[in-house]
Amino acid sequence: MKVISIVVPVFNEQENIHYFYQEVCKYMENLGYLFEIIFVDDGSNDKTLLILNRLTQQDTRIRAILLARNFGHQVALTCGLDYADGDAVITMDGDMQHPPQMLPILLQKWEEGFEVVQTIRVDTQGVSWFKKFSSSLFYRLINGMSDINIAEGGSDFRLLDKKVVHTFQHFKEKARFIRGIIGDMGYRQIQVEFVAPERYAGKSKFSVKKMFAFALNGITAYSKLPLRFAFYLGILFGFLSFVLTLNVVYIKLFTTDAVPGWATIAVSVLLLGGLQLVGMGIVGEYVGRIFEEVKQRPLYWVREELKSNDTALSVHRTQRGA
Numbered sequence: 492m493k494v495i496s497i498v499v500p501v502f503n504e505q506e507n508i509h510y511f512y513q514e515v516c517k518y519m520e521n522l523g524y525l526f527e528i529i530f531v532d533d534g535s536n537d538k539t540l541l542i543l544n545r546l547t548q549q550d551t552r553i554r555a556i557l558l559a560r561n562f563g564h565q566v567a568l569t570c571g572l573d574y575a576d577g578d579a580v581i582t583m584d585g586d587m588q589h590p591p592q593m594l595p596i597l598l599q600k601w602e603e604g605f606e607v608v609q610t611i612r613v614d615t616q617g618v619s620w621f622k623k624f625s626s627s628l629f630y631r632l633i634n635g636m637s638d639i640n641i642a643e644g645g646s647d648f649r650l651l652d653k654k655v656v657h658t659f660q661h662f663k664e665k666a667r668f669i670r671g672i673i674g675d676m677g678y679r680q681i682q683v684e685f686v687a688p689e690r691y692a693g694k695s696k697f698s699v700k701k702m703f704a705f706a707l708n709g710i711t712a713y714s715k716l717p718l719r720f721a722f723y724l725g726i727l728f729g730f731l732s733f734v735l736t737l738n739v740v741y742i743k744l745f746t747t748d749a750v751p752g753w754a755t756i757a758v759s760v761l762l763l764g765g766l767q768l769v770g771m772g773i774v775g776e777y778v779g780r781i782f783e784e785v786k787q788r789p790l791y792w793v794r795e796e797l798k799s800n801d802t803a804l805s806v807h808r809t810q811r812g813a
Contacts, residue, residue: 493577495598503536567791579650
């Protein structure tokens with residue numbers, strides 16, 4: 492019998508976990524698969540750990556990986572993929588905005604031979620216009636600035652065949668943009684659209700600061716255009732400065748209008764200085780990422796794993812390995 496691993500990163504989701512667990516079980520239990528739910532706790536400080544501990548004791552299909560601190564959503568997803576060894580792995584959030592009723596559809600597409608089943612969010616209920624606008628702008632930017640194409644509305648709700656997971660595990664970069672990695676890997680991919688409902692409970696932990704950092708990771712991971720932009724901008728303003736110099740020389744030698752041009756000098760210095768700082772900032776962002784990569788530190792470290800030792804999945808894995 493095939494095994495399905497469902498990876499769920501959580502951070503302070505005490506109000507959502509139990510309901511999410513019930514809904515996933517409701518849609519998975521009659522599909523003819525063995526399945527496990529791997530919760531990856533990303534440094535929660537509410538009652539999430541207590542709930543996960545109780546679930547692992549009550550249901551042998553539940554595992555919980557407790558990270559030593561908060562590493563971020565993309566790293567938590569990576570951790571779950573490292574621990575999952577199902578024939579297919581489904582990644583999804585635990586706040587019910589990735590609807591469990593989509594699970595049979597993803598598995599059906601997998602059975603048809605697709606190795607990556609990517610969901611596309613066509614709308615999100617209860618989301619502000621700013622979030623929708625910024626999301627649309629981000630996808631247009633990254634698609635225009637890089638060689639990969641990421642569908643607008645793409646999410647981290649997807650199914651991956653085990654061969655895709657094994658390939659993904661070779662990607663070790665620190666600044667992770669999983670949507671770009673999966674989209675650029677190839678394999679047989681298909682997209683499935685869905686409408687994301689509102690969160691079941693609680694507030695989103697994805698702040699504007701985290702959203703900006705996520706977008707920056709995506710752009711710098713797959714595009715060198717910001718570096719080229721700084722270079723082209725430098726050429727443009729270098730040319731304009733040369734023209735301005737010729738104008739100053741002309742006024743000095745051939746006219747009587749030469750006066751102390753403190754305003755022109757001040758504006759020129761401030762403008763060029765600001766552009767230099769922008770260019771240095773862009774270069775510094777890339778250099779900083781190089782610095783993080785060359786240290787070769789682990790992506791994450793685990794504090795504890797919660798699971799039952801006597802599980803049907805354990806027996807099944809033993810039989811498959813025999």
